[in-house]
Amino acid sequence: MATAIASHGSVETVIKAVQELSTNAACPPEKYILKDGIGGTDFPVLEVPVLDFSLLTSSSPEGEKEVEKLRLGFASCGYVQAVNHGIDDSFLDEVHGLTKEFFSLPMEEKMKCARPKDDIDGYGNDTVYSDKQTIDWNDRLYLNVKPESLRKLKVWPEKPTNFKKMLLEFTAKLEKINEILLRTMAKSLKVKDEECFLKQYGENPTVLSRFNLYPPCPRPDAVLAAKAHGDASAMTYLLQDKKVEGLQTLKDGQWYRVPIIPNALVVNVGDQIEIMTNGIFKSPIHRVVTNPHKERTTIAIFCTPDPTSEVQPAEGLIDEKRPKLFKSVVDYTGNYFKSFQTGKRPIDLLRI
Ligand SMILES: O=C(O)CCC(=O)C(=O)O
Ligand SMILES: [Fe+2]
Numbered sequence: 001m002a003t004a005i006a007s008h009g010s011v012e013t014v015i016k017a018v019q020e021l022s023t024n025a026a027c028p029p030e031k032y033i034l035k036d037g038i039g040g041t042d043f044p045v046l047e048v049p050v051l052d053f054s055l056l057t058s059s060s061p062e063g064e065k066e067v068e069k070l071r072l073g074f075a076s077c078g079y080v081q082a083v084n085h086g087i088d089d090s091f092l093d094e095v096h097g098l099t100k101e102f103f104s105l106p107m108e109e110k111m112k113c114a115r116p117k118d119d120i121d122g123y124g125n126d127t128v129y130s131d132k133q134t135i136d137w138n139d140r141l142y143l144n145v146k147p148e149s150l151r152k153l154k155v156w157p158e159k160p161t162n163f164k165k166m167l168l169e170f171t172a173k174l175e176k177i178n179e180i181l182l183r184t185m186a187k188s189l190k191v192k193d194e195e196c197f198l199k200q201y202g203e204n205p206t207v208l209s210r211f212n213l214y215p216p217c218p219r220p221d222a223v224l225a226a227k228a229h230g231d232a233s234a235m236t237y238l239l240q241d242k243k244v245e246g247l248q249t250l251k252d253g254q255w256y257r258v259p260i261i262p263n264a265l266v267v268n269v270g271d272q273i274e275i276m277t278n279g280i281f282k283s284p285i286h287r288v289v290t291n292p293h294k295e296r297t298t299i300a301i302f303c304t305p306d307p308t309s310e311v312q313p314a315e316g317l318i319d320e321k322r323p324k325l326f327k328s329v330v331d332y333t334g335n336y337f338k339s340f341q342t343g344k345r346p347i348d349l350l351r352i
């Protein structure tokens with residue numbers, strides 16, 4: 001029987017691929033079920049600003065309007081949806097297609113990419129840190145792409161044939177978008193040094209990709225596809241499934257659905273931008289709900305500073321009215337998973 005292995009510290013568990021559970025189980029095993037359920041059924045749709053990316057670098061009034069939209073989105077809910085971002089629809093269709101093809105391969109083939117024990121890269125599911133942990137209804141393929149020294153090529157898929165090429169092309173395109181956004185974010189906050197966030201990315205920023213499969217789940221009322229979390233990244237780029245919704249975000253104590261705009265990039269601030277902006281841009285708490293009938297696939301790309309780089313609130317965003325809110329930190333991502341599993345938000349540990 002194909003399985004994905006998860007092990008950490010004293011806990012070692014063998015988890016079956018959710019894809020297999022989904023086809024075989026009428027009821028999910030206990031460890032997937034949240035005792036208090038997911039807190040409702042009818043969640044409102046969040047009004048996420050739709051950003052015309054092509055106008056961001058223009059000094060025209062239309063351009064300025066978009067810059068302001070970006071500021072409002074990131075400061076209010078932590079999200080924008082970018083359209084006209086310059087990545088062709090046909091290429092995004094290929095990204096979706098190859099992702100679906102990978103997850104449709106026979107289990108034996110996918111297991112060639114299985115995540116080794118105590119590693120993040122590879123095909124698998126939730127890492128189990130404790131017996132009490134509720135597990136996510138999700139199979140995923142994690143691949144570090146940048147810097148090259150962090151690539152674990154052993155778990156990069158040989159099939160489908162174009163997968164690796166697509167991954168390199170997709171992440172290179174997103175890196176360019178990320179650079180423009182980081183400059184625009186500084187501009188939107190009227191910081192003198194528009195490179196201030198980019199500089200904190202350091203010499204060797206990291207790019208991590210995560211291909212998600214969320215199979216149908218018979219208990220959408222009590223099983224989450226991804227538990228509530230804030231991203232450890234600086235910035236996250238998500239290509240949502242074009243047909244099946246699932247992403248929800250918390251705003252003022254209420255869960256909202258993040259709507260689908262086919263081929264838009266859902267962009268959210270991660271914890272490290274919340275730190276760099278001294279709390280002005282919010283790293284949203286979000287989660288993914290399950291669907292009883294339909295499978296969902298998404299692709300998330302996390303852009304993060306060099307792990308040796310010091311991340312801290314930018315000088316231009318600290319003053320008497322707004323004192324420094326966070327301590328500086330090195331390798332936030334490296335320490336993130338440990339504190340996340342204790343139930344505390346890692347970013348809260350850095351608050352002054
Ligand atoms: O798949 C989604 O909709 C969101 C995924 C996500 O939040 C993540 O991978 O961090
Ligand atoms: Fe996330």
